Amino acid sequence: MQLLDQMKSRECTRTGDVMTAIRLKISSRALASGDRLPSIRSFAATMGVSPSTVVEAYDRLAAEGLIRARRGSGFYVANTGLPPMALTEVGPRRDQAVDPFWVSRQSLDADPAVIKPGCGWLPAEWMPQTALRRALRTLSRDENAVLADYGSTRGSPILRRLLLGRFADEGIEASLEQVLLTSSGTQAIDLICRFLLRPGDAVLVDDPCYFNFQALLRAHQVKIVGVPYTPSGPDMKAFEAALIAERPRLYITNSALHNPTGATISPQTAHRLLSAAAAHDLTIVEDDIFADFEPEPSPRLTVLDGLNRVIRIGSFSKTLSASIRCGYIAARADWIEGLADLQVATNFGGPSPAATELIANVLGGGSYRKHMDELRQRLARARHETAARLESLGIQPWLMPRGGFYLWCRLPDGHDSALLARIAVEENIVLAPGNVFSVSQTAAQFLRFNVAQLGDPRILAVLQRAMASHPAN
Amino acid sequence: MQLLDQMKSRECTRTGDVMTAIRLKISSRALASGDRLPSIRSFAATMGVSPSTVVEAYDRLAAEGLIRARRGSGFYVANTGLPPMALTEVGPRRDQAVDPFWVSRQSLDADPAVIKPGCGWLPAEWMPQTALRRALRTLSRDENAVLADYGSTRGSPILRRLLLGRFADEGIEASLEQVLLTSSGTQAIDLICRFLLRPGDAVLVDDPCYFNFQALLRAHQVKIVGVPYTPSGPDMKAFEAALIAERPRLYITNSALHNPTGATISPQTAHRLLSAAAAHDLTIVEDDIFADFEPEPSPRLTVLDGLNRVIRIGSFSKTLSASIRCGYIAARADWIEGLADLQVATNFGGPSPAATELIANVLGGGSYRKHMDELRQRLARARHETAARLESLGIQPWLMPRGGFYLWCRLPDGHDSALLARIAVEENIVLAPGNVFSVSQTAAQFLRFNVAQLGDPRILAVLQRAMASHPAN
Numbered sequence: 001m002q003l004l005d006q007m008k009s010r011e012c013t014r015t016g017d018v019m020t021a022i023r024l025k026i027s028s029r030a031l032a033s034g035d036r037l038p039s040i041r042s043f044a045a046t047m048g049v050s051p052s053t054v055v056e057a058y059d060r061l062a063a064e065g066l067i068r069a070r071r072g073s074g075f076y077v078a079n080t081g082l083p084p085m086a087l088t089e090v091g092p093r094r095d096q097a098v099d100p101f102w103v104s105r106q107s108l109d110a111d112p113a114v115i116k117p118g119c120g121w122l123p124a125e126w127m128p129q130t131a132l133r134r135a136l137r138t139l140s141r142d143e144n145a146v147l148a149d150y151g152s153t154r155g156s157p158i159l160r161r162l163l164l165g166r167f168a169d170e171g172i173e174a175s176l177e178q179v180l181l182t183s184s185g186t187q188a189i190d191l192i193c194r195f196l197l198r199p200g201d202a203v204l205v206d207d208p209c210y211f212n213f214q215a216l217l218r219a220h221q222v223k224i225v226g227v228p229y230t231p232s233g234p235d236m237k238a239f240e241a242a243l244i245a246e247r248p249r250l251y252i253t254n255s256a257l258h259n260p261t262g263a264t265i266s267p268q269t270a271h272r273l274l275s276a277a278a279a280h281d282l283t284i285v286e287d288d289i290f291a292d293f294e295p296e297p298s299p300r301l302t303v304l305d306g307l308n309r310v311i312r313i314g315s316f317s318k319t320l321s322a323s324i325r326c327g328y329i330a331a332r333a334d335w336i337e338g339l340a341d342l343q344v345a346t347n348f349g350g351p352s353p354a355a356t357e358l359i360a361n362v363l364g365g366g367s368y369r370k371h372m373d374e375l376r377q378r379l380a381r382a383r384h385e386t387a388a389r390l391e392s393l394g395i396q397p398w399l400m401p402r403g404g405f406y407l408w409c410r411l412p413d414g415h416d417s418a419l420l421a422r423i424a425v426e427e428n429i430v431l432a433p434g435n436v437f438s439v440s441q442t443a444a445q446f447l448r449f450n451v452a453q454l455g456d457p458r459i460l461a462v463l464q465r466a467m468a469s470h471p472a473n
Numbered sequence: 474m475q476l477l478d479q480m481k482s483r484e485c486t487r488t489g490d491v492m493t494a495i496r497l498k499i500s501s502r503a504l505a506s507g508d509r510l511p512s513i514r515s516f517a518a519t520m521g522v523s524p525s526t527v528v529e530a531y532d533r534l535a536a537e538g539l540i541r542a543r544r545g546s547g548f549y550v551a552n553t554g555l556p557p558m559a560l561t562e563v564g565p566r567r568d569q570a571v572d573p574f575w576v577s578r579q580s581l582d583a584d585p586a587v588i589k590p591g592c593g594w595l596p597a598e599w600m601p602q603t604a605l606r607r608a609l610r611t612l613s614r615d616e617n618a619v620l621a622d623y624g625s626t627r628g629s630p631i632l633r634r635l636l637l638g639r640f641a642d643e644g645i646e647a648s649l650e651q652v653l654l655t656s657s658g659t660q661a662i663d664l665i666c667r668f669l670l671r672p673g674d675a676v677l678v679d680d681p682c683y684f685n686f687q688a689l690l691r692a693h694q695v696k697i698v699g700v701p702y703t704p705s706g707p708d709m710k711a712f713e714a715a716l717i718a719e720r721p722r723l724y725i726t727n728s729a730l731h732n733p734t735g736a737t738i739s740p741q742t743a744h745r746l747l748s749a750a751a752a753h754d755l756t757i758v759e760d761d762i763f764a765d766f767e768p769e770p771s772p773r774l775t776v777l778d779g780l781n782r783v784i785r786i787g788s789f790s791k792t793l794s795a796s797i798r799c800g801y802i803a804a805r806a807d808w809i810e811g812l813a814d815l816q817v818a819t820n821f822g823g824p825s826p827a828a829t830e831l832i833a834n835v836l837g838g839g840s841y842r843k844h845m846d847e848l849r850q851r852l853a854r855a856r857h858e859t860a861a862r863l864e865s866l867g868i869q870p871w872l873m874p875r876g877g878f879y880l881w882c883r884l885p886d887g888h889d890s891a892l893l894a895r896i897a898v899e900e901n902i903v904l905a906p907g908n909v910f911s912v913s914q915t916a917a918q919f920l921r922f923n924v925a926q927l928g929d930p931r932i933l934a935v936l937q938r939a940m941a942s943h944p945a946n
Contacts, residue, residue: 040839059838065634069842070642078638104817109625112618124617132620133613140609144597145585147605150795152582161538165551169543183656183798186821194692199672215818219667322623323826325656344577345688348659353796355825365532366513369542 014049018057021047026066026077037067037075094425098418098433100214106430115456118421118432120259121322122405122452126378128362128371132321135361139354151353153340155181155328159360163328167312171303177333178307180340181350185289185315185327186212189252191339192285192311192329193220194346202246206234208408208437208446210259210287213252226439229258231399233265236272243280250283255300257290260437260448261408262401270299277309288314292372293379293403307331316359319372324358326351379405382451390449393464398446407449415467417447423466429459487522491530494520499539499550510540510548567898571891571906573687579903588929591894591905593732594795595878595925599851601835601844605794608834612827624826626813628654628799632833636801640785644776650806651780653813654823658762658788658800659685662725664812665758665784665802666693667819675719679707681881681910681919683732683760686725699912702731704872706738709745716753723756728773730763733910733921734881735874743772750782761787765845766852766876780804789832792845797831799824852878855924863922866937871919880922888940890920896939902932 025031037043037058044051058075061067068078092109096102107119139146154160160179167174182188197203199221205213207226217224225246228235234253242248257264265273277284286301291314302312307330315327329339343350350356362368386407387397394412401407411417417433424431434446498504510516510531517524531548534540540548565582569575580592612619627633633652640647655661670676672694678686680699690697698719701708707726715721730737738746750757759774764787775785780803788800802812816823823829835841859880860870867885874880884890890906897904907919 055839059834059840062839063631063635063834063837065631065638065837068635068638068642069837069839071842072846075839078634101814101817104821105626105814108623108817108822109627121623122621124621127617127621129617129620136609136613136620140606140613144600144602147602147609147796148595148597148600148794150581150594150790153578154582158536158538161551162536162541165538165541169541183660184820186819187656190819212818212821215814219815219818317623321621321827323620325825341574341578341688342692344574344581345685345692346659346663347657348577348685349581352798352825352828354794355828361532361536364536364538364542366528366535366542366548367532369544373545 014053015056015060018043018047018049018054019061022057022061022067031077033077035077036073037077039074094422098421098436100211100218100436102421102436103211103430103432104215106425110430111428114428114430115453115459116430117449117453117459118430118447119450119453120432121318121450122375126375126452127319127321128368131362131365131367131371132324132358135358138361139357142357146353146357149353150349151351151356153344153349154179154336155326155350156353156356156360159326159356159363160328162360162364163330167330170297170300172307172312172330174307174330175333178330178336180329180331180336180343181356182327182329182343183347183351184325185287185313185317186216187347188313188315188327188329189213189285189287190216190219191342191346192313192331193217193222193250195335195339195342196283197222197249201250202248204239204242204246204248204251204282205439206253206258207439208260208434208443209252209439210254211436214439217252224439229261229263231261231263233263233269234273236269236276239273240276243276243282247280248282250285251277252285253287253301254290255286255288255302256294256298257401257404257406259290260406260432260446261398262404262406263399264294264298264402265301267299270301270304274301274305274310282309284310286310286312288312289318290404292319293376293405295376295403298402302330311335316363319375320359320362320368324355326355326359376403379403379452382454383407386449386451386454389454389460393460393467395447395463405450405452407451409447409449411445411447412467413445415470416444418444419470420447420463420466423469424462427458427462429462487526488529488533491516491520491522491527492534495530495534495540504550506550508550509546510550512547567895571894571909573684573691573909575894575909576684576903576905577688579898583903584901587901587903588926588932589903590922590926590932591903591920592923592926593905594791594923595848599848599925600792600794601841604835604838604840604844605797605831608831611834612830615830619826619830622826623822624824624829626817626822627652627809628801628823629826629829629833632799632829632836633801635833635837636803640803643770643773645780645785645803647780647803648806651803651809653802653804653809653816654829655800655802655816656820656824657798658760658786658790659689660820661786661788661800661802662686662758662760663689663692664815664819665786665804666690666695666723668808668812668815669756670695670722674723675721677712677715677719677721677724677755678912679726679731680912681733681907681916682725682912683727684909687912690725697912702734702736704734704736706736706742707746709742709749712746713749716749716755720753721755723758724750725758726760726774727763728759728761728775729767729771730874730877730879732763733879733905733919734871735877735879736872737767737771737875738774740772743774743777747774747778747783755782757783759783759785761785762791763877765792766849766878768849768876771875775803784808789836792848793832793835793841797828799828799832849876852876852925855927856880859922859924859927862927862933866933866940868920868936878923878925880924882920882922884918884920885940886918888943889917891917892943893920893936893939896942897935900931900935902935 206229312330432448434443679702785803905921907916
């Protein structure tokens with residue numbers, strides 16, 4: 001393989017030389033905005049390289065936005081009025097409201113220098129990079145149709161079949177007609193809401209719950225009803241009272257490892273919940289996105305119910321890649337038929353066939369299993385280390401989760417997490433304050449920490465300083 | 474490079490040998506459903522290959538769904554109850570209603586043996602395969618974050634900057650804050666509808682128009698008002714009358730090359746339309762998806778209006794890849810801010826960063842320009858050849874478009890295109906009957922043909938036979 005590496009690096013160096021030469025021409029004003037670049041043939045002669053090397057270099061510079069191809073007349077220096085290499089943009093405004101969008105906006109659009117102990121994903125280095133890169137190389141040799149065509153309305157049968165296999169392991173019997181692939185896990189819930197809800201309907205969520213459930217339900221103009229979440233699932237007395245008082249159409253919850261608390265529903269609560277749902281004709285969306293982080297499977301509403309009134313959704317963003325986006329819905333076949341039509345109307349079909357090919361390749365392989373084994377061990381260590389470090393500041397985990405990367409923590413009495421979050425963001429640290437998760441706004445004393453994103457010592461230093469500057473009253 | 478090819482092919486052969494050996498064990502019942510596969514180490518010894526070759530083979534078989542990895546205990550023969558290699562599924566029901574979903578359902582979910590002269594995309598072989606494959610290999614060497622992270626809420630600044638460069642060529646001044654990347658072109662329109670419309674609002678579309686505009690607007694429960702389309706754009710008398718009678722909130726149209734007719738709006742119609750829109754506070758969505766197929770730019774509503782009341786949307790599905798999905802919205806900065814929030818709520822952000830990286834790589838390169846030059850020439854030939862062949866059956870193009878791949882054609886008097894489509898689909902040919910495009914259901918005598926999908930001689934033979942069996946009355 002040495003020969004190959006040498007050849008590759010020589011090829012890269014030549015392309016790089018051509019790119020550097022052009023960059024210099026532009027930065028030295030030898031070429032100004034709007035100027036035509038030397039023709040490929042003539043510049044290849046000038047540089048003593050092949051025309052294909054110049055083509056490659058121009059292509060890359062164009063992809064960077066520094067130059068631009070114009071139809072039929074060659075390449076020109078870009079003239080959009082922006083400084084040529086300023087490809088990053090102004091980050092999110094820091095004075096935005098601490099609402100259900102707060103964490104998404106601050107963490108998704110943050111400058112790379114910002115530290116994000118409040119975000120909802122693992123560091124890129126913790127993801128199965130080797131398998132992803134191998135899958136991309138495999139995809140680069142795949143059939144034309146996979147690279148260019150729309151794909152079927154329900155998405156890759158290969159990936160759906162892999163999901164059926166995983167469902168079968170859990171004890172869920174389902175057919176291919178009961179699975180629909182979507183653009184993302186969030187879009188899966190969005191489609192279900194469009195399919196089942198009308199403005200003004202009541203929808204139950206856990207209090208606290210994943211903040212984006214609230215953002216999504218607001219977009220559907222429904223009444224959001226929070227039910228207090230306990231260490232063994234929703235508070236069933238409050239749940240049953242809400243069923244009677246609000247007659248909700250839907251309940252949306254996380255199974256396996258609850259977001260943000262990391263709690264797990266107990267078998268008794270799961271059974272009682274499904275009985276109550278049947279008595280009141282309630283449909284349930286079980287978001288299974290954290291399932292692979294469990295050391296062993298916990299009670300599942302979908303398993304007890306058998307895809308009758310429970311709809312299972314999930315995605316691969318937390319364990320495989322958030323960049324290669326794909327979600328899924330498993331439900332009654334007649335609902336899937338309606339949901340597939342709705343996805344054609346609103347997105348002209350499901351996720352990218354190229355994306356589902358990549359996911360099936362990684363997910364179906366033995367290396368994914370090994371990756372998840374290692375990841376669970378790594379996260380278990382990180383949970384315990386983080387808990388110990390937070391406790392040294394008087395910040396206490398509400399419970400110690402069985403798996404996953406969240407710790408839902410209580411601040412010492414008198415501290416307000418929204419205030420801490422506002423102070424921290426000024427120091428380039430994004431926290432997840434409790435009330436962005438709480439319908440009743442009763443979680444002001446809580447913060448959700450991502451134990452995989454807490455490596456930087458500045459985080460605890462800033463927390464300590466912020467708590468000291470606004471002491472408990 | 475020969476050495477590399479040899480090494481690669483030897484590696485592939487060994488992996489293939491292991492895969493074949495396992496397949497044989499399964500098909501011969503030496504391994505049955507649920508049986509554990511030989512361990513990697515022992516099977517590597519049996520086959521005389523390295524353990525990594527067996528891992529690769531098991532991974533691929535698992536990706537195919539033939540075997541399954543179980544956490545901590547190796548690989549097992551899949552037991553989902555389905556025949557192991559039957560990965561394709563039952564095609565669409567052929568008796569479904571000829572409605573705005575008809576073409577999507579029949580063409581997206583068709584068996585590969587089905588011929589689709591009615592579909593809305595180019596054959597995979599006509600797409601820029603070499604550039605796509607090269608972009609995938611480049612992506613396989615990209616940074617960890619591009620492969621694993623969510624990306625920013627508005628999508629890749631590199632791709633947005635490339636779009637700004639194209640807009641600048643047209644004469645549209647815009648900033649990065651005015652561009653939002655989306656999961657698809659359809660999803661771009663869907664987001665705009667969610668942002669601007671309320672159930673019961675009136676929305677203008679062309680009659681005929683792209684059938685999925687109707688499917689989408691039905692999902693939004695709005696009143697769809699059709700305006701007759703002429704060879705130079707919408708019939709302005711009817712358009713102005715509809716503005717007064719219906720007070721529509723939105724008008725959705727294709728610019729450049731109208732779908733399904735292939736017509737181009739005239740400068741006079743464009744100006745008159747924008748003046749009427751200003752007088753009645755109408756917002757316009759200009760779907761620019763066919764722009765790159767034009768031989769030279771035609772009048773654009775966005776260019777005349779300058780992203781004031783016109784919203785530009787588009788995607789790369791027709792010219793680059795429909796598999797690597799991505800769309801965009803260019804609009805007023807305050808609208809983009811609201812649309813970005815809505816996309817976070819409903820999809821947790823924009824398109825896949827991996828997808829936008831691939832698109833920027835291909836779109837920014839000189840090879841894309843050359844590809845489009847060749848494609849336009851190829852399509853010009855195909856348009857003329859197809860028109861001549863259809864005319865031999867008495868089927869007449871309504872007009873000869875300047876570009877693109879559609880021909881909107883009138884059948885001889887007395888023939889009904891929905892009836893022809895129903896007959897043809899029984900012979901594995903998907904046509905696009907006129908009334909799926911028509912709000913007023915006045916296009917029963919029309920068919921839309923895709924000139925790039927008309928190579929198979931069976932198409933004209935079946936058309937001729939179907940027309941003969943149901944002669945004009």
